[in-house]
Amino acid sequence: MRKNLNQCLEPADDMASEYLRNVKTGEMYLVNIRKPRNLQFHRKFMALIKIAWDNQERYDAFEAVRKEVTMRAGFFVEHVHISGKVSYEAKSIAFAAMDELEFADLYSKAIDVILKHFMPGTDPEALEQAVEEVLGFSRDNRG
Numbered sequence: 001m002r003k004n005l006n007q008c009l010e011p012a013d014d015m016a017s018e019y020l021r022n023v024k025t026g027e028m029y030l031v032n033i034r035k036p037r038n039l040q041f042h043r044k045f046m047a048l049i050k051i052a053w054d055n056q057e058r059y060d061a062f063e064a065v066r067k068e069v070t071m072r073a074g075f076f077v078e079h080v081h082i083s084g085k086v087s088y089e090a091k092s093i094a095f096a097a098m099d100e101l102e103f104a105d106l107y108s109k110a111i112d113v114i115l116k117h118f119m120p121g122t123d124p125e126a127l128e129q130a131v132e133e134v135l136g137f138s139r140d141n142r143g
Contacts (some may be wrong), residue, residue, distance in 0.1 A: 001033075035100035041132070045107050046136035051127065052118040066090070072117060073109035075102075 001009040001018055011017040023029065046066075053065045067090035070076070075091040092098065093106070115122055 004106050015062070037095045037100050037103060041100070041103065041107070042093075042095070044131060044135060045103070045110065047113065047131045048107070048110060048127075050134055051130050052114045055119050066093075069110050069113050069118075070106065072113040073106055076107075 002012045004010050011020055011079060044138070049062070049066045052069055053059070053062050056065065059065050059068065070090040070093065071088060076088045077091055079087045080087065081087065093103065111124065111127065114126060115124060119127065
């Protein structure tokens, strides 16, 4: 689906059109709206995590840095065990688990976490430029 100029949702493809043919006019429906994830944005996030990984000595595994940044950004699940012990787990960043809007929020907060805990004193613009370099872009050919 996509939103048109009349503030209405309309089918974005033939499959959505076929589905809507079975929806009755005037009936109430519960709709779950999710913005599909962008693969390039996912790669940008992973480049950001690589920079954090490269600028730390505490963690032995890249995935540990990804989870730490994710949790410090506030994206975690709390588990209360039968014993009463509480543990926390980083939220999944899988495409099916997190839509584009939530992922964009994670990315923004991850920048703050990295600047505070992994690279204090670094200029945000310098961090963004480093991400672009990891991705193989430069300021001159971003287009």
